[in-house]
Amino acid sequence: MFKTAHDASSPDNPNYDKYKDLLSDGWFGYKVDNSDEQYANFRDNLPILVAVICAYLPLSHLFRQYFVPVSPLKSPLQPLYRTYFFLAFSIFYLYFMYGNSLFKILTIVSINFLIAKLGGASKWMPAATWTFNIVILFLNEAYAGYVFADLHKSLAWLDANTGVNNRWDINFNFTMLRLVSFNLDYYWALRQTPEQLKEEKDKTQLTDKERVATPSFVEDYIFLNYLAYSLYAPLYVAGPIMTFNDFVSQLRYPKHVPGKTLLKWVGRLAFSLLTMEFTMHCMHMVAISKRQAWDGNPILQICMIGLFNLVLIWLKLMIIWRFFRLWALLDGIEAPENMIRCVINNYSALGFWRSWHKSFNLWIIRYIYVPLGGTRNASYNIWVVFTFVAVWHDINLKLLAWGWLISLFILPEIIAGKIFSKKKASLETCWGNWPHYRHLCAVGAVGNIMLMMIANLVGFCIGVEGVKLMLGDLFSSFYGWMVMSICFCAIFVCAQLQFEVREDEKRRGIFLNC
Template identity: 55%
Template structure:
């Protein structure tokens, strides 16, 4: 407690001064040496009369051995406090944070108090051996507890028991430790000794895995989720970097945050690596032997570092030979690591020299070398197919449920792998990996995860989740003026946040959490479309990863066929990793809000007159509608008992002239014709960005499962609206379906329809309006109701389509799912050309989620 308190005092006294990190490190390293030197200190050293106190050694007499772990926490606290004081890191946005954010987001400085600090340092589950976590992470989990499902903890417990039993099994039936200890390998071949060494290593790995898993399990059961150690088996590591990253992973994360990054990170890799290993060796044990081991290990990094420097993945990662070069290097690394560990931890120098002599003494020994190399090479080439910087999650991984989650529970399928590329270069190996399995894995691509179908998910296949590809960059273009390059994993909020301070907008989603990827490849309607066209009409260039793993750029001039196909062809031609949109000067202020007209009379009986009045006002308003407005006619129920049905109008009217005067003028006829029963809840929003965030409060609390479908229609037809209204009133009368809504969208025809239906792959260019039907099972999370919800949405769409003389199609963004709409309905007049282009860009149908386009024979 004395050491802990002094460390705290150092943090508080040095505050944000540059001296703080130096004082912290000097103190902690000095304590490390002093602990060792004085063997944990003795009372008798203070006074011989106190010797009796030394005999009362307590539960944990050699406490100073574990102090090494505590020391990491002491440094973590001081450094996190220092950075919080200097506001270095991320500011709290009030949302739930993931592991990385929990570490880099600082707390208010008053939270770095003594009691939180002591709780962190002495937290029982992690006190003895870790896993190690940062103070910021620990405190975030106390302040905003992470949801750790009981099922996940039980699963972890089960796997832990299996690990112990595996260790027991190996120790019982494979006497490799006894053979090693007795050096009983006389007469064995080189291969035999190789296996003895290998299994010794596996046992060491398992031996360490068990306590780490135990302590983490304890923390998980207590509601704290620390980082996992040993995320990769020792036999599944081919990179020296990868080996260290995944072995004592939580320690590695600690080193990266508190040593590697502050010392300059990639700027001085070799220097920091040597320094880190010096620290690691001394931290483990203050002996020269380990120090020498640490320096030797640092040298092992040199071949890998050189290879990375000469053949960077960013430049050559998509070349066919890259994987094989990596595999050759990986075998070299592997042999180096295995030999070092065999000497250090398994068979020792005697075993190694015996093995070498056996390798070269007879034909069997000599044959062993190429066989070993060949076997390792094949394995490495296979593993390297998934050598990516991003994350790989499988069903048994801790974050699996989160990785397969979608905005609506109806879209979830249980994938075999979820890969989250950190860079575009991660995508080709992921595709290659999926296709090299037998049978090949189905690939699904997830952008913002908003579509209510299962198109971005796969049952047992591989999901490529683009959520880490989030860069947004504004550029000047000679031809287009200001353009915005948006990576394929962005949601619209990412784009608007970047553009807002620059007074720019793009044609994007009306709701900010909708993904750019699905939205744009499906056409992309916005309240701005009447004036500026669809999102695809503003797309000037894109980068696409094709089915064969090649990365190509396309525009009207470069690969025009591909550029045509991704503008409306959905997910059928490749993964769009970058969209370049034309930017426009910001619009606004705009008037938005809700006009509510109860659909019942004073006695609560349905009053058709209310709907009639609204329709009448709409008929008057629509001919005068300008390109600055977008209007939604919505059926929804009141949120409180008796949940009366209501007819609502959600207007979006842009001032355009920089004031709200124009918007107010545009809205006036509607208000005059029919004043709302409830005072109009209209607000002025400064920008389109603010408008797009408005529905979030409502939608973020939307029920977890919903089905969305749509149908388009040529003109406002009262008969259709009334029929749909009656169906909706009947259906939404139950507790679980009360959240069901119907929305008819009215935007001025003009800019969208001015483009020919065949100019892009998006076919719906005839004058039209949209209806969007959302069925919700409010209080139920039961997947068994998904089908009935979708069926109902489909039946209501059917009512509209039945009256639809123009036979308008339903493009991918608003369609329910491939079980409901045909390819003809989704791709319309463009299906024939799309089939030709499918044969060109994806003849083997690698992209086969959603409305699959059959390649032309």
């Protein structure tokens, strides 16, 4: 598989001239494919980000040592002292990043806070929150982050300073999730029943799930804490996403992050970065996909271009998310881990979305899926969920097609899970007692994997036309059918291995629920 993808990237390939201008000089005389704008932006600015972290962490820990009490802040009357430092540094950091566009960010954030405070426990507040934030997503896209001169000619001078990253609106999608989190957490805190208010918990011993679900003190939902949470520098650019309740809980009742855990994360991040560099030098999947440079390639090469495109997307996102999560961990804030499985260690569409961008998945479950009825209406609300996910990523037809394909492809798994249930059928007709039940599941897993690959290739790699070409070549020749048959057998074996990985996790007491 690796050799096939490498051969597709070789200078001897007839399509090489179509994309070679996208390649850069790399290590040891190799060309490197740094044409993915998202990862290139991270990779090129990595030295600056490391310098920022080296300046931030000593200041943060000195502030914590001299100004923050050692004991947990159990009373609502005790202010969260670290928010003063977080907010001060974040303002400086975001001005460096986005220049005068910081004023646009602060304006949107402030309006959202006013919606929360004016609405309070009123039923219209969640609707107003969702309407405002979704409208902002569309306006950001339509006006490309806005121009001060369009508001008034006298403000044109503000457009001269856009910082080191002039597209503040791209990263604002993550901020939008925090704005919704604050407003809805505040809404639910105000609507607690008397029984819930009387219930006493030792909040210093809350689990990760309890920190999210347990409302903070009403006194914590103030503008200072809201700004510190919304603009928190380590997680601002790319997440992972934390809820407001979780963030405040960790400030009131700090978690101890062992030094061994931090060293492990540094090592894993360094290994991932080196793996990415090796892959970018050995195969040029992104550049090939951008120029659709696969004319005349064997169908197996086209399939590997698509597959390794997905692998590279997984790897780049894992690196970016782990980098910023490590920054937060070093600061004493534990955000959820986003990538908890390798992209090719998934056989369930539902499980895939629990392990890919997990913090976003948890956010969706809390603020969209459960309010829409959860599993009771799963066949219906997944369409709402994935339409929102597509629009949140980017407002274009390709991603909408991806979102709807995912919704469509999840349905067979939901239906098959009900028909061939391992547990719910009577003992006489229980599918779990059938000797070949595992192999039946593996056949279903092959179908799931292929459908997920098709959907993600449409949304993030080769687009609708590329997928049409690939499927046309697969099903229009004997060689294509042979490749499909071999792929089916290979994925069938991989599914069996994935089943055993899950069983081994259970034996070791690890339950990832995906």
